[in-house]
Amino acid sequence: MYQIEVRHEGLNKYKVIKGNNIYVVQQKAEMQKRTWNEMWKKKQLQLNQKKARELAAKEKQQKKELAAKLTTEATEQLNTIQNTLLFTLDHVDTINWEDLKDTSSFSEIEPVKKDVIEIPREPLPSDELYNPKFGIMDRLMSKKRQKKIDEINELYKLDHEKWEKQKERVLKINQKNKEVYEREIADWIEKKEQFLANQKENNDAVENLKESYIQGNPDAIVEYCDMVLSNSEYPNFFPQEFELEYNPSNNVLLVEYLLPSISNLPTLKSVKYIQSRNEFKEEHLSDTALNKIYDNLLYEITLRTIYELFEADSIDAVHSIVFNGLVRSIDKTNGNEVEAWILSVQTPKKEFEEINLEQVDPKLCFKGLKGIGSSKLHSLTPIAPIIKIERQDSRFVSSYNIADSLDESDNLAAMDWEDFEHLIRELFEKEFNETGGEVRITRASRDGGVDAVAFDPDPIRGGKIIIQAKRYTNVVGVSSVRDLYGTVQHEGATKGILVSTADFGPDSFKFAKDKPITLINGSNLLSLLHKHGYKARIDIKQAKEILANNPLREL
Known part of the structure; x- marks a missing residue:
């Protein structure tokens, strides 16, 4: 009787093939193996097909999830834009000065001083190791005794020389470690002191800005407002x-x-x-x-x-x-x-x-x-802003410490009031003549009446325009704007223009913004003068001093 064991690890199959003829048993065993291999191939194919289906389904699901994610992100982005105003209402915009200060500690680790290596104990002649032990024969035989003494002395000598070398090495290592540490600690102290100095300088700058802001310094107010807007979170x-x-x-x-x-x-x-x-x-x-x-x-x-x-x-x-x-x-x-x-x-x-x-x-x-x-x-239809920052003309010298960078000698804010009104009339005569308009000069007066009347032929924006000049050193109040508006109505004019060397108060702008009134402050005036080739400057502070010393020139 013959038998052969056959196995298939993948299918986890096992079988014993038996028979009376070895050849027949071998053939049956081969047939069984082929059968199992075919079964294994089909099973693998089915597994691969299943994996492929699962992978395809997974990829589709992933793509669906990606589409959903992109939609969510798009929705959130649009919601952010559409809630731009509401977003800020939940945030505190006041600058916390302490948050601007650097309160961090010096981060570099202080160098560690290495322990001093102790010098090994020095061998001494009195050590027991170097005291020879003499027996009876050593005492009887002097040569033998002396030999022992010489050997002990030689041992001491060698040990002491070895100790001297060890001592020298230890001293060198300790000295090197000391020098390295001294360099490292000096460098570390220098870096720490520089860090603390820079930190103090920066924190002092923040504190100085804070104090300057609290005291109402105009530059500090601008810088503070700049920080407020810079901290405002918007999409990138x-x-x-x-x-x-x-x-x-x-x-x-x-x-x-x-x-x-x-x-x-x-x-x-x-x-x-x-x-x-x-x-x-x-x-x-x-x-x-x-x-x-x-x-x-x-x-x-x-x-x-x-x-x-x-x-x-x-x-x-x-x-x-x-x-x-x-x-x-x-x-x-x-x-x-x-x-x-x-x-x-x-x-x-x-x-x-x-x-x-x-x-x-x-x-x-x-x-x-x-x-x-x-x-x-x-x-994107252009409009004329209510007030603009004048960037091209830096001749205006305000009372809040802006240096006069040009050499104009005529200070409009201190000139004779009648000369100033005449200058304004001449200026607008040039301005309206450019568009075919006409300016008729009225009599010079100090009664707050009409200083000039311009007739603009433009069919849309034109008509009769009342011009009034105010050589002021103080903020123009709303009463002057009301007076001009009353004059415009009385004259049947389409518009009124109020020109001043000073600035206008918030109430003046509020009153004028929904009426046919144009307010031209000192900065705008200098720009207009420059356009027509006039050279002048406005220094409110100097004008107040001049007018205080010469009451006849006061308003």
Whole structure:
């Protein structure tokens, strides 16, 4: 009887093939192996097909999940944009001065001084090791005794020489460790002292800025407001560029803010995975929806910026804010970058603080504040800002420590009042003559009446224009603006222009912003004078001193 054991590890099969003929048994065993191998191949094929189906299903599921994730991200991004104003209402915008200070400790680990290696004990002749032990024969035989003494002495000599070398090595190692430590600790102390010095210098700068801000220094107020707006969190595709100017004479903060272009906004609404085509399909905002979101965003940025500045104004330095919104975009007709002021608004702090920003419609709120702008901001229709920062003419010298960089000798704020009125009449005569207009000079007077009348032939913006000049060294109050408005109505004019060497108070801007009144302050006046080739300067502080010493020249 013959038998062969056959196994298949994959199928976990085992069988004993028996028979009387070895050849037959071998053939049966081979047949069994082939059968099992075929079974194994089919099983592997089925497993591979199952894995392939599972992988395909997994990939489809992953793509579905990816589409859902992209949709969620797109929705969140759009929600962030559409809640730009509400986002800031939950945040404290006041600068915490202590947070600006560096309170960290010097992080570099102090060098560790290595332990001094002790010098091994010096061998001494009196040590028991070097005291020979003499037996009876040593005492009887002097040579033998002496030999032992010589051997002991030689041993002591060798041991002592070895000790001397060990001592020298230890002293060298200790000296080297000492020198290395002294260099390392000196370097560490120097770095620590430099760190602490820099930390103190930076913290002192923060403290000085804080004290300067509390004392109402105009530069510190501007820097503080800059920090407030810089800390405001916006999506990374927002420009967040701005310029600030603070006027301490009327507590007005002027903000010129670069708004995002409509091309910066995301348009993706959702992403779907089309299983039958194995592809993703994106859905984007329509142009109409995008324009609506964009317009609303610009109104919200405007209100949010004003809110953050007023809220952070812990010393009540800012009584009014003028916000001018600028947009940079690409002119599709020529591919060049263009800039346009598209909105402007001025609002007193008290009036703005009465607004419930959680409930307002941003556009209606902006209009309620008498903001200037096109009804469709996405059209980028340019407007004339209420007040602009004058960047090109630095001859204006204010009473809040701005140096006079030019050498003009004529101080308009201190000149004779009649000469000043005459200069203004001449200036506007040049201005209106350029467009074919006519300026008729009225008599020079100090009674607050009409100084000049301009007739502009333009069919849209033209008509009769009343011009009034005020050579003032103090902030122009709202009463002067009311008087001009009354004169405009009495004269049947289409517009009134009030020119002053000083600035206008917040109430003056508030009164004028919804009326046909243009207010030209000292900075604007210098710019206009420069346009027509006049050279002059305005130094309010100097003018007050001159007029105080010469009452006849006072108003």
